[in-house]
Amino acid sequence: MKTEFKTKIQSIIDNKTKPLGSLGVLETIALQLAVIQNTDKPKVDAPFHTVFAGDHGICSQNVNAFPQEVSAQMVGNFLNQGAAINAFCDVQLIAMQVVNMGVKHFDENITHKMLINKPIAKGTEDFSQTQAMTEEQCKKALNIGHKLISLQIKEGANLISLGEMGIGNTTTAAALMAKITDLDVEQCTGMGTGSDAQGIKRKNEVIKQALVLHAEAKTGIEILQCLGGFEIAGMVGAILCCYENNTPVMIDGFIASAAALVAMQMQPESKQNMIFAHCSNENGHKKMLDFMQVTPLLDLGLRLGEGTGAVLAIPIVQSAASFLNNMASFDDAQVSNKDA
Structure with a gap:
């Protein structure tokens, strides 16, 4: 189940309005936070x-x-x-x-x-x-x-x-x-x-x-x-x-x-x-x-x-969580993806 969850979160990250992998280490941290807290909306605001x-x-x-x-x-x-x-x-x-x-x-x-x-x-x-x-x-x-x-x-x-x-x-x-x-x-x-x-x-x-x-x-x-x-x-x-x-x-x-x-x-x-x-x-x-x-x-x-x-x-770390939680996907923003 953890592998499936990681795949799901990685897909969410990949579909944000940015070139693939362009947020570098922040993407790694966002995935880590999601897996630690077992949620696609991790919180590190406290x-x-x-x-x-x-x-x-x-x-x-x-x-x-x-x-x-x-x-x-x-x-x-x-x-x-x-x-x-x-x-x-x-x-x-x-x-x-x-x-x-x-x-x-x-x-x-x-x-x-x-x-x-x-x-x-x-x-x-x-x-x-x-x-x-x-x-x-x-x-x-x-x-x-x-x-x-x-x-x-x-x-x-x-x-x-x-x-x-x-x-x-x-x-x-x-x-x-x-x-x-x-x-x-x-x-x-x-x-x-x-x-x-x-x-x-x-x-x-x-x-x-x-x-x-x-x-x-x-x-x-x-x-x-x-x-x-x-x-x-x-x-x-x-x-x-x-x-x-x-x-x-x-x-x-x-x-x-x-x-x-x-x-x-x-x-x-x-x-x-x-x-x-x-x-x-x-x-x-x-x-x-x-x-x-x-x-x-x-x-x-x-x-x-x-x-x-x-x-x-x-x-x-807080910025990594924020982009995962708040950044639009290509579909949400109606922005054309590279592969569209």
Whole structure:
């Protein structure tokens, strides 16, 4: 039935008042949206953005250019509407929330309408020495992401975008990438928030050490537990929730794509709900996208995180839905088709 439905939607797209295929990638997105929502009139007019934040024990290995306190400071910046992601959401009037999954230096007594406090611990453990999370912690992080996004979908969100904050998480994402793709570690690591050559060398060393330590981890959830972060696990849970609820999900840059990579390991069919927003300037991202056989919508030289690229790409997705919903067919407009 899905094949028949795709054929039907493709026929609708092909018969719009335009040369065949002339809307390029927008046609691909329109078809994807229709299939995800199982309708020829997909709606993505109520996007919702979530930033998952967490700290990483691997920072004890001096792999981060910025001090770990910055994670908490940036959460405060989000709440004060001072970050790039706030500015981009404001332009499009997109509601957003920030989820504290385990930010080491964050004051958990702070309350704010945008803040969801769900700390699992004061950051993960050092995955070069032990598992990043216990099995219980990993499942709890997945469940938090799943439940929070499920709530937003129930409240009317029909397009989810994801971002993250966590000093050290480029090292974590690179470790997940190296483990799952089996690429050389050097192809997976990059400068992150500003590491120099020595910092990148240090990242490579600790990731290689971790891959030996966690060689027995095979399944998606085992790999996530051993090498992941609380905020990455939250995004994995969110992605799986979107799949289960027929909702498209915008995947941001390197860190969010690592979450997507894990989600595909856990549920391969979840890929069909993912829209990859942009190619990050982080060294390993293009290789990760190539491994997943996906093409991002934008390439703007971004490497900020927070979901900035995901939010920037939302109007493109909305435009794809709009042409499918509103553009006339040749018959409707009484315009002669090429083959008429």
